[in-house]
Amino acid sequence: MAIKPVKVSQLNGYIKRILQSDPLLGNVSVIGEVSNLKHHSTGHVYFTMKDENSKINCFLASEYLRDLRYELADGIEIIASGYIYLYERGGTYSLNVRDIAVEGLGNLTAAFEKLKQKLSGEGLFDEKYKKPIPYFPNKIAVITSETGAAVRDIIKIIKSRNNIVDILVYPCLVQGPGAAADIAKSIQDVNRLFPETDTIIVGRGGGSMEELWAFNEEIVARSIFASKIPVISAVGHETDFTISDFVADKRAETPTAAAQMAAPDISALKAYIEGEKDSLVHVMERLIKYMELRVASHNIEALSVSLNHRLLYSAMNAEALFKDMGGALDGRLKDWANRLEMAKSGLDALNPKNIMNRGYAAILNGEGKMTGTSGGFQTGDNLTAVMKDGSIQCRVFDVRRNQDGKTREKDEL
Amino acid sequence: MAKQEKKMSFEEALAGLERSAEVLKKDGTTLEEAMQCFDKGVEYYKYCNEILSDAKQKIEFYDKKEA
Incomplete structure (x- = not known):
């Protein structure tokens, strides 16, 4: 069996041919736990997959990373699909990953938390980016499955409250591998094709975490964040929280709640403006009555009587003043006359004649x-x-x- | 003025109505101010009411294939 010695590179080349021509190893799915996760500056990802007995080096190229539905994290169990590749110069082999699936609540939750942390760190959930939901919209776009329960509920609720606002249902996939990309594109499309839209409701009815997963994907989060039109996220039931909920301008607990948030109740508004108008009229009437009273209390008769009183009083006052003045003057004159007389008799007494x-x-x-x-x-x-x-x-x-x-x-x- | 009113949103008109009612309730408003305020308020009310009475709702399912 022994053949003549070969060079290292010849051996590795041979092994590579064997490995890469094997039909099973060319398309294999592997279950294992992620460890040593490293994001390289080139955009490629290097990590190790392991089970209790063994491990394998993995490589994920940046072009596949972009389409990944789950955020990778150390410690979560994944199902990686790809092919075995031999690196001749190092004599090592690795699993070159094309796609990754995550199953089970624990693993999904870990991937969810990892993405939430990442986007939160980037500021995508910051309050300062939240746009207010228009109070009185003219057009609401609903991005969801056109056959689902959610769209029926939303239309029913909006119609029951509001017969003014237009509703545009923009159908899209809400679960499965292509759903996230479809949702993201739909949000972009509505922004581009219907920029007059006041509010977007994006969501779906209840389901398992796997079924709701599209709303936990990065691509959806980024398109919601980029939307110029305010977005209400309405996914599943009130206990379900998705990444969409965090990044949206407003989270609705359910599609029904989203409809209530988006469309004001017209009959309540009518009642309100009637009340405001009544209050205007009421206050005005009261003001006019008050003015009338004031005018009545200032009529001409009353005015002339009061004027006469004042004239009379002034005249009496003047007379009394005049009398006082006369008396004072008389006294003064008499005084002066007396003094003159006295001076005269004094002088007479002294006259030598x-x-x-x-x-x-x-x-x-x-x-x-x-x-x-x-x-x-x-x-x-x-x-x-x-x-x-x-x-x-x-x-x-x-x-x-x-x-x-x-x-x-x-x-x- | 009439042109501007056409552009006024429901929210602006509603805020105008609320403001008018508020100002009118204040003490020390002169009759002239009150009359102006009242007239404006009634205009806002009519505008709001016009909007609320215009049941023009359209419900449309967008057809992606058509586009």
Whole structure:
């Protein structure tokens, strides 16, 4: 059996031909747990799949990664399909993966959490990106299966509340391998073909986690995030949470709830605006009544009566003031007259003419001065006696002075 | 004015109606202000009512094959 020695590369080349021409190894599905997951900067992914006894290196090219329906994570069990490839230079072989499936609640939940964490980290769930759902839409687009229960419920609820808003049902797959791509494309299409749409409802009725999975795929999340039109996500029942719910502008617990959110109740709105109008009318009426009352209390008669009162009062006031003023002035005048009279009688008493009337004369010395004393006179002096009706020139014969200074008039002449 | 009203959305008209009712209820509004407010409010009301009474709903299933 022994053949002559071959080179290493020849051996590896031979093994490669054997491996790669084997029909089973050219298309194989392998179950195992993911470990050592590494995302290379080129976009390719390297990881190991293992079970309790063994492991195999795996390679996932970036072009297949794009279409993957599940976010890979260490520790989850996957079913990888692909082919065995031998790397000649290293003498190693690997499973080149084309597609990956994830089964079982635990594994799906792990993949879900991984994607949720990733998108959350990128900010796709941030509140600041959430667009408000238009309050009064003219057009609602419903992206869902046209045969499902969800579309029937949504149309029924919208019609029962609102007979104004247009409804556009944009049919798409909601489960299975192609569903996510179809949903994503439908969201893009509605944005492109019907930009006048106010609100998009995307969703489906209840189902298992596998059935709802399309709404947990990255491609759907990204198209919801990119939508210019606000999106309400309505997937399954209220206990079901999907990635779509987190990235959508609004999560509805059910398709029915989405319809209620998207379309306002027209009869309630009518009642509301009636109420507002009634309140307008009511307030206006009250205001007018109040104004009327004020006008009535200010009519001309009332005004003239009040004016007359005020005139009368002013006149009385003026009169009293005038009286007061007159009294004060009279008093002042009398006072002045008294003072004048007193001054006059004072002056009269001092008038020398009055004394002369009574027979007295004023004696002036030679210089014409009145000295009032005999002291300045000598015998032979000339003097003048001034009387009431004239004066006489006199000469002194004798001077007799009183011991006590008193003069006897008789002796003086 | 009439042209602008055509463009006014229901939400804007509703907000206008609510605002009018609110202003009118305020104390110290003059009669003239109140009248203006009232007239505006009634206009908004009529506009809202017009929209709410226009039952123009269309329900359409988009046919992807046609497109």
